[in-house]
Amino acid sequence: MVLADFMATALIWGVPIILAALGEMLVERSGRVNLGVDGMMAFSAAVSVAVASITGSPIPGLIAGGLAGLALSTIYTITVVGLKLDQIVVGLIIALTGLGLADLVASTGHKIGPYIPYGSMLHNILVAMTVILPIALWIILYRTPYGVELRAIGYDESIARERGLRVDLVRAITISTGGLMAGVAGAYMAFVLYNGRYFSGITGGWGWLAIGSVILGYWHPVGVALAAYAVSLLIVTRPLIASELGLPPTIVPITPYIAVVIALTIVSIVTRRKPSLIPPKPL
Amino acid sequence: MLALKVDSKQVVGVTLGLVLGLTLALILGSISPAGFRGILDSLVWVYTNPVPHVFTLTLLSPIACAAVGLTVAYRAGFITVGSEGQILLGAIVTLWLVEYSGLNLNPQVAIPISILLGGFTGALLGLIVGVLRVYFNVNEILASLMLNYVILYVSNHLASGPWRVGPFAITRSVGEEYRLGPLVMVFVAVVLAFLCWFLLTRSSLGLAIKVYGRAPRVAETYGLNPKAIVLSVALLSGFTSGVGGALMMLGFQHSLSPMSVSPGYGYMGVLVSWLSSNNPLVVLPASWFFSSILVLGRSLQASGLPIGYVLAVQAVIVLSVMIARRLSGRWW
Numbered sequence: 001m002v003l004a005d006f007m008a009t010a011l012i013w014g015v016p017i018i019l020a021a022l023g024e025m026l027v028e029r030s031g032r033v034n035l036g037v038d039g040m041m042a043f044s045a046a047v048s049v050a051v052a053s054i055t056g057s058p059i060p061g062l063i064a065g066g067l068a069g070l071a072l073s074t075i076y077t078i079t080v081v082g083l084k085l086d087q088i089v090v091g092l093i094i095a096l097t098g099l100g101l102a103d104l105v106a107s108t109g110h111k112i113g114p115y116i117p118y119g120s121m122l123h124n125i126l127v128a129m130t131v132i133l134p135i136a137l138w139i140i141l142y143r144t145p146y147g148v149e150l151r152a153i154g155y156d157e158s159i160a161r162e163r164g165l166r167v168d169l170v171r172a173i174t175i176s177t178g179g180l181m182a183g184v185a186g187a188y189m190a191f192v193l194y195n196g197r198y199f200s201g202i203t204g205g206w207g208w209l210a211i212g213s214v215i216l217g218y219w220h221p222v223g224v225a226l227a228a229y230a231v232s233l234l235i236v237t238r239p240l241i242a243s244e245l246g247l248p249p250t251i252v253p254i255t256p257y258i259a260v261v262i263a264l265t266i267v268s269i270v271t272r273r274k275p276s277l278i279p280p281k282p283l
Numbered sequence: 284m285l286a287l288k289v290d291s292k293q294v295v296g297v298t299l300g301l302v303l304g305l306t307l308a309l310i311l312g313s314i315s316p317a318g319f320r321g322i323l324d325s326l327v328w329v330y331t332n333p334v335p336h337v338f339t340l341t342l343l344s345p346i347a348c349a350a351v352g353l354t355v356a357y358r359a360g361f362i363t364v365g366s367e368g369q370i371l372l373g374a375i376v377t378l379w380l381v382e383y384s385g386l387n388l389n390p391q392v393a394i395p396i397s398i399l400l401g402g403f404t405g406a407l408l409g410l411i412v413g414v415l416r417v418y419f420n421v422n423e424i425l426a427s428l429m430l431n432y433v434i435l436y437v438s439n440h441l442a443s444g445p446w447r448v449g450p451f452a453i454t455r456s457v458g459e460e461y462r463l464g465p466l467v468m469v470f471v472a473v474v475l476a477f478l479c480w481f482l483l484t485r486s487s488l489g490l491a492i493k494v495y496g497r498a499p500r501v502a503e504t505y506g507l508n509p510k511a512i513v514l515s516v517a518l519l520s521g522f523t524s525g526v527g528g529a530l531m532m533l534g535f536q537h538s539l540s541p542m543s544v545s546p547g548y549g550y551m552g553v554l555v556s557w558l559s560s561n562n563p564l565v566v567l568p569a570s571w572f573f574s575s576i577l578v579l580g581r582s583l584q585a586s587g588l589p590i591g592y593v594l595a596v597q598a599v600i601v602l603s604v605m606i607a608r609r610l611s612g613r614w615w
Binding site: 035075079083084085086088089090092093094096097098099100101102103104105106107108109199200201204205208211212215248250251253254257258260261264265268269272 | 311312314315316362364415419420421422424425426428429430432433436437439440443444543544550553554557587588589590591592593594595596597598599601602605606609610
């Protein structure tokens with residue numbers, strides 16, 4: 001394959017990581033971190049396949065998948081925003097619960113359903129979202145009063161409260177949006193990448209790669225989308241990297257995880273010297 | 284969350300949380316082919332029949348070993364979830380030592396050495412995450428999770444490639460003479476739990492860990508070295524998880540084969556640590572409880588209950604207990 005082919009394949013395979021990462025970026029911009037992304041993706045993948053297999057069409061499946069992610073993120077909203085439980089603990093609990101619930105849904109027998117073919121109208125819309133959403137979110141975050149409010153809450157919660165900003169409402173909205181986007185991401189993995197099938201471990205930790213991409217893109221919508229795309233490029237070029245380096249093919253799956261750890265280290269070193277780049281303080 | 288004191292409100296909260304969690308577990312399980320009835324019968328069987336108790340004690344130690352180390356790490360505010368990968372790595376090096384190193388050690392020598400070797404490699408993996416956090420300010424949750432996936436795929440690689448024997452992707456099995464019984468494994472876990480408890484309550488490092496975890500700035504003002512604290516808890520939690528991995532390999536796992544998801548004992552350790560409010564001694568009964576849920580889940584696998592149910596139920600129980608504890612201060 002030539003470079004252009006890899007770039008195009010990476011876009012198709014990168015859709016779930018980009019969508020999930022953009023959703024998580026919104027959550028972290030509002031000053032919270034939802035570590036449940038991987039679980040929300042897995043749960044929505046299972047739910048979307050089950051609904052599509054029952055209804056016979058991927059569109060209700062896609063909607064159900066988005067709502068499945070939203071449902072899990074609502075647990076996070078209630079417990080973290082409402083009850084003020086530890087956000088890290090709740091996030092990891094959602095990650096683990098989501099993976100288990102996904103297998104539980106699949107155990108009902110609805111593991112194969114209709115799929116969304118490459119190049120179909122629906123597929124093109126989903127791919128286009130990865131280009132439109134970063135720009136739309138950039139405009140919302142930096143050019144509208146809502147975006148200013150959201151970012152202000154992420155930078156300093158106590159000042160935002162003092163100024164009368166709707167901290168809890170804004171966070172509920174961003175967390176729900178993040179859940180919805182992780183849900184669509186999971187449904188996309190099942191419908192497009194794995195031909196309408198669900199299997200245990202379908203996400204393969206991509207939810208975590210998405211959370212890593214948020215930091216790599218430095219919480220900027222365009223940056224996050226590019227970082228997630230770069231991770232996806234790394235995933236699709238794995239076989240090539242392995243054969244170039246003379247590695248056995250079975251060891252190849254480790255590359256994106258090691259690359260993200262290295263990239264996080266580099267980003268941390270580079271940004272430490274620039275005090276003007278202040279990230280929101282979710283983690 | 285870090286307090287050791289027990290009061291009546293906490294007890295009410297924990298009890299209500301457990302009841303709520305188990306009820307949710309029954310409801311969730313009823314959508315699987317095993318059904319509500321199957322889960323309920325199995326729940327009764329796990330606690331009334333003597334046979335499952337042996338399984339529970341066998342599976343307990345990796346969970347408990349990981350959890351006791353994590354209690355110390357979490358008290359220092361080092362939120363690692365690397366126990367999953369550390370357990371698997373400890374298991375890998377143990378298998379290497381007894382089956383692939385060619386040393387043919389006497390079991391009385393090989394067993395203690397493999398437990399220590401598992402511990403040290405786990406500690407080394409923990410140290411990587413600790414160094415990244417201390418010197419490069421990399422988030423330890425993400426770094427440790429990424430390493431979990433790296434170790435999972437390394438294990439899959441070994442099982443399907445270099446260590447494969449025969450037509451199926453599976454490694455050699457730990458020889459009969461090296462295998463451990465449940466009592467030895469539980470003994471190791473209990474020893475580790477008491478060591479961690481002693482460290483937290485009776486040593487100056489333990490005091491430093493608790494102070495740093497609650498108020499990092501105060502700790503620095505009083506001249507404590509935050510880097511040394513974080514690195515030592517990273518090493519310690521890695522060590523106990525690695526020991527758990529060695530026990531897992533010698534006690535019941537015996538061989539490796541490719542997996543789509545990690546075995547989950549490390550994540551269970553994380554949950555147990557939270558459930559026991561980071562108290563190393565409470566970890567022991569809590570791991571026994573979670574291990575019994577694992578036995579329940581395994582007994583129903585043939586009836587179509589997916590094994591992922593176990594982690595989901597355990598996570599739901601921890602969340603229910605957390606919610607009940609939080610509300611118990613407000614409502615009653």
